[in-house]
Amino acid sequence: MKSLQNQVAAFAKERDWEKYHSPKNLAMALSVEASELLEIFLWLTDKESQDLPEDKLNGLKEEIGDVMIYLANLANKFGLDPIECAREKLEINKRKYPANLVRGSGSATILYTQS
Ligand SMILES: [Mg+2]
Structure with missing residues (x-):
């Protein structure tokens, strides 16, 4: 990059x-x-x-x-560095949308309504 x-x-x-x-x-x-x-x-x-x-x-x-x-x-x-920005944001998204909570639920719609 x-x-x-x-x-x-x-x-x-x-x-x-x-x-x-x-x-x-x-x-x-x-x-x-x-x-x-x-x-x-x-x-x-x-x-x-x-x-x-x-x-x-x-x-x-x-x-x-x-x-x-x-x-x-x-x-x-x-x-x-856009790549570093993307990596940092991906880590934020991992914390914000834990796979065990959002898996198969149409991305993050459930969590959007909670915040
Ligand atoms: Mg063009």
């Missing part, structure tokens, strides 16, 4: 685009790219979404790439 973070920083610097990369703009761009990812699945049935045709699969690859690029850029602004 650090390598990707270095690459996206170099990409922006080479183009003098850092001036546009405020945390606000990067967060907004990340959301836009996540929405572009969603658009690939828009109006598909659950079954169709599990077996994407080649053109949609290629689009999905590009949007996952875009999301990762903006996530890396945003993390750079705060000196964060």
Whole structure:
């Protein structure tokens, strides 16, 4: 991940685009790219979404790439490692949603109503 973070920083610097990369703009761009990812699945049935045709699969690859690029850029602004952030959050989620309490219960709906 650090390598990707270095690459996206170099990409922006080479183009003098850092001036546009405020945390606000990067967060907004990340959301836009996540929405572009969603658009690939828009109006598909659950079954169709599990077996994407080649053109949609290629689009999905590009949007996952875009999301990762903006996530890396945003993390750079705060000196964060997204992988470490995800690991730390997963540990929080393990404590918040113990498998023995939520297994098979449609994720965390039971615990949401308790907090
Ligand atoms: Mg995109």
